[in-house]
Amino acid sequence: MSISIEEIKKPENIVYRRPALLTDNVMHYCPGCSHGTVHKLVAEVIEEMGIQDRTIGISPVGCSVFAYNYIDIDWEEAAHGRAPALATATKRLCPDKYVFTYQGDGDLASIGTAEIIHACSRGENIVVIFINNGIYGMTGGQMAPTTLIGMKTSTTPYGRDPKLNGFPLVIADMISHLDGTAYITRQSVHTAVAARKAKSAIRKAFEYSAKGIGLSFVEIVSTCNSGWKMTPVEANKWMVENMFAKYPIGDIKDVLK
Amino acid sequence: MAEKILMKGNEAIAISAIRNGVDGYFGYPITPQSEVMETLMKEKPWETTGMVVLQAESETSSINMLYGGASCGKKVMTSSSSPGVSLMCEGISYIAGAELPCVVVDVMRGGPGLGTIQPSQSDYNQIVKGGGHGDYHNIVIAPASAQDMYDFVDWGFELAFKYRNPVVVLADGIIGQMMEKVEMHPMKPRRTAEEILRDAPWAVTGKPASRERHIITSLSLDADIQEQFNIKLKEKYAMIEANEVRFSEYMTGDAEYIFVAFGCSSRICEAVVDELRAEGIKAGLLRPITLYPFPSGEIARLAAQAKSMMSIELNLGQMVHDVRLAVNGACPVGFYGRQGGNIYTPEEIVAEFKKFNGLA
Amino acid sequence: MAFKGAIEVDTQKCKGCSVCIANCPTDSIRLSDKVNSKGYHYAEMTGDACIGCSNCATVCPDSVITVYRVKI
Numbered sequence A: 001m002s003i004s005i006e007e008i009k010k011p012e013n014i015v016y017r018r019p020a021l022l023t024d025n026v027m028h029y030c031p032g033c034s035h036g037t038v039h040k041l042v043a044e045v046i047e048e049m050g051i052q053d054r055t056i057g058i059s060p061v062g063c064s065v066f067a068y069n070y071i072d073i074d075w076e077e078a079a080h081g082r083a084p085a086l087a088t089a090t091k092r093l094c095p096d097k098y099v100f101t102y103q104g105d106g107d108l109a110s111i112g113t114a115e116i117i118h119a120c121s122r123g124e125n126i127v128v129i130f131i132n133n134g135i136y137g138m139t140g141g142q143m144a145p146t147t148l149i150g151m152k153t154s155t156t157p158y159g160r161d162p163k164l165n166g167f168p169l170v171i172a173d174m175i176s177h178l179d180g181t182a183y184i185t186r187q188s189v190h191t192a193v194a195a196r197k198a199k200s201a202i203r204k205a206f207e208y209s210a211k212g213i214g215l216s217f218v219e220i221v222s223t224c225n226s227g228w229k230m231t232p233v234e235a236n237k238w239m240v241e242n243m244f245a246k247y248p249i250g251d252i253k254d255v256l257k
Numbered sequence B: 001m002a003e004k005i006l007m008k009g010n011e012a013i014a015i016s017a018i019r020n021g022v023d024g025y026f027g028y029p030i031t032p033q034s035e036v037m038e039t040l041m042k043e044k045p046w047e048t049t050g051m052v053v054l055q056a057e058s059e060t061s062s063i064n065m066l067y068g069g070a071s072c073g074k075k076v077m078t079s080s081s082s083p084g085v086s087l088m089c090e091g092i093s094y095i096a097g098a099e100l101p102c103v104v105v106d107v108m109r110g111g112p113g114l115g116t117i118q119p120s121q122s123d124y125n126q127i128v129k130g131g132g133h134g135d136y137h138n139i140v141i142a143p144a145s146a147q148d149m150y151d152f153v154d155w156g157f158e159l160a161f162k163y164r165n166p167v168v169v170l171a172d173g174i175i176g177q178m179m180e181k182v183e184m185h186p187m188k189p190r191r192t193a194e195e196i197l198r199d200a201p202w203a204v205t206g207k208p209a210s211r212e213r214h215i216i217t218s219l220s221l222d223a224d225i226q227e228q229f230n231i232k233l234k235e236k237y238a239m240i241e242a243n244e245v246r247f248s249e250y251m252t253g254d255a256e257y258i259f260v261a262f263g264c265s266s267r268i269c270e271a272v273v274d275e276l277r278a279e280g281i282k283a284g285l286l287r288p289i290t291l292y293p294f295p296s297g298e299i300a301r302l303a304a305q306a307k308s309m310m311s312i313e314l315n316l317g318q319m320v321h322d323v324r325l326a327v328n329g330a331c332p333v334g335f336y337g338r339q340g341g342n343i344y345t346p347e348e349i350v351a352e353f354k355k356f357n358g359l360a
Numbered sequence C: 001m002a003f004k005g006a007i008e009v010d011t012q013k014c015k016g017c018s019v020c021i022a023n024c025p026t027d028s029i030r031l032s033d034k035v036n037s038k039g040y041h042y043a044e045m046t047g048d049a050c051i052g053c054s055n056c057a058t059v060c061p062d063s064v065i066t067v068y069r070v071k072i
Helices: A034-049 A063-069 A083-093 A105-111 A113-122 A171-175 A192-209 A232-246 B009-019 B035-043 B059-071 B082-097 B124-128 B146-163 B173-177 B193-199 B223-243 B264-278 B296-305 B319-327 B346-357 C019-023 C055-059
Strands: A014-016 A055-059 A074-077 A098-104 A127-132 A181-188 A215-221 A250-254 B004-008 B024-027 B052-055 B076-080 B102-108 B139-141 B166-172 B179-183 B247-250 B257-260 B283-288 B290-292 B308-313 B333-337 C003-009 C029-035 C041-045 C065-071
Touching: A034 A063, A034 A098, A034 A127, A034 A192, A055 A063, A055 A083, A063 A074, A063 A098, A074 B059, A083 A098, A083 A113, A083 B024, A083 B052, A083 B059, A098 A105, A098 A192, A105 A113, A105 A127, A105 A171, A113 A171, A113 A215, A113 B059, A127 A171, A127 A192, A171 A181, A171 A215, A181 A192, A192 A215, A192 C055, A215 A232, A232 C019, B004 B009, B009 B035, B009 B076, B009 B102, B009 B146, B009 B173, B009 B179, B024 B035, B024 B059, B035 B052, B059 B076, B059 B082, B059 B102, B076 B082, B076 B146, B082 B102, B082 B124, B082 B166, B102 B146, B102 B173, B124 B166, B124 B290, B124 B319, B139 B146, B146 B166, B146 B173, B146 B179, B146 B223, B166 B173, B247 B264, B257 B264, B257 B296, B257 B346, B264 B283, B264 B308, B264 B346, B283 B296, B296 B308, B296 B319, B308 B319, B308 B346, B319 B333, B333 B346, C003 C041, C019 C029, C019 C055, C055 C065
Parallel strands: A055 A074, A055 A098, A098 A127, A127 A215, A181 A215, B024 B052, B024 B076, B076 B102, B102 B166, B139 B166, B257 B283, B257 B308, B308 B333
Antiparallel strands: A014 C065, A181 A250, B004 B179, B139 B290, B247 B283, C003 C065, C029 C041
């Protein structure tokens, strides 16, 4: 049976479309940036759970500072690293809301370590989406706490040397030892399979945050192709070959399992 | 008759927060204000009014918890002392930039650095001139009694919500630690969700399909948009300066010599005025109750009738610069201060006054 | 049962990152020779092997792909 492309492209045959919760704004991210994919997954989860009017997002300082331009929910934009503090008060004062922070590795793992550790330790019933691409994107590709040993950045031009710069900080593993965390997982979005798993993880995190059992943390190992100075496709390959060794994909903690 | 209870200024802050329907307190221990959070924890308001009380991991976190809570249109406050307030200044700038209401209580101690835990008024510059980065003002109100501590919480929130601006209650270790009778006013309930929508229609409350999303941010990369915002803030500050100046005067009617003092210093200066009057010297006192907006107009008016003015402060001379600006050369302006937690006696101030005015 | 699919790309919003191309199991996407108003060579469908699996749209960072699918 032969069917033309025009016949296939009918509204009733749509199986995947841009989520309605994403605004029409063109994202400011570089071509191929993981942020856009994660934004989409978060938007899909909120849309599918039907919680747009009960969700408050908190954006960080870094590339995703403008997350509020893309997902059609109420937002608070935090000072650098402080998103978990905003989320703590927001959730405690509005316990019927779903509250999530969206933070990069500079924001969460460097300047904001105190805030994330203590939000985890207190068992705040919030969701944290953590984008780990091993570099500072917004400021132009400097070393992050998560930068791999040997990785070149604008402030480690000869590669990260542990004698000079210390070692990569593996936040998800660290917080898994805190009693206040309920669900910790590490995902990626470089393939469709990975993105679908990441979406399930984000949905689980949102669902857990309504159960009053503690903080849910979804790390997305991501690329920064501009900062890494690669094409988006090369960056995905490099991530699989290098980042996954230090930041392996999979669930780290699930108190309901 | 309203109930009167003997309590510390710091305790009055805590009790007032509960009785005035505050939604959340977020703080970090530091001397000499730790009784605020201790009192709240002892009172357990979450079981009565539903008020949230949380001990944060740092002052940096506390102020950012205020940012989060205020974003939701809630009445949120914190208290700290000088070094802790330094840490909060980043957050206060963001709160001013995002135009959020909140109340910060600074029970001042001596500095710089770790300084001393004794009383001081040396955060005048930090708080009245901003403290954080960027063009902004805190509204600053200066209590001089435990009763003021009680009353200024509610007044602070009234101003904070009226102008969507941080309000700092600039107290000091004396006012915080001193015990006085405090008159309780009738309880005010916390605001309902409907009242929050009415009083804070800009708040982040979860976006229904019927309205645009609310975004609380202090960021605008476009130079023209940022400049327009700065101009809008300036207009707001002009309104505050026009409408909210508050001061009190003591024996200024026929005064030839005017003292200017705020907070605990104004209490001491009342005794100074009494002593000088007993000697036949026509002295008077102006106490700025709002430090921003500053009562410049009233100071200028008094300067026209005065032979001299003296600013009396527990620091090296901070408010005196604003007094000089207001006086604008109309009469000589003197200063006397003590530092490091030392407090002047009225006799000491009388002697300094006579030296400055050539009356010794 | 087999599927036949097609994609529609919002060519003005596409940044030509090519992540969709790397994720297409049937090599049905390529970058156009043309550029959009931002100067990006945008993604476009090629050939008739598309099965409408949605992999391209799922990984698209800019959410510019709509996927259609019919059973044949």
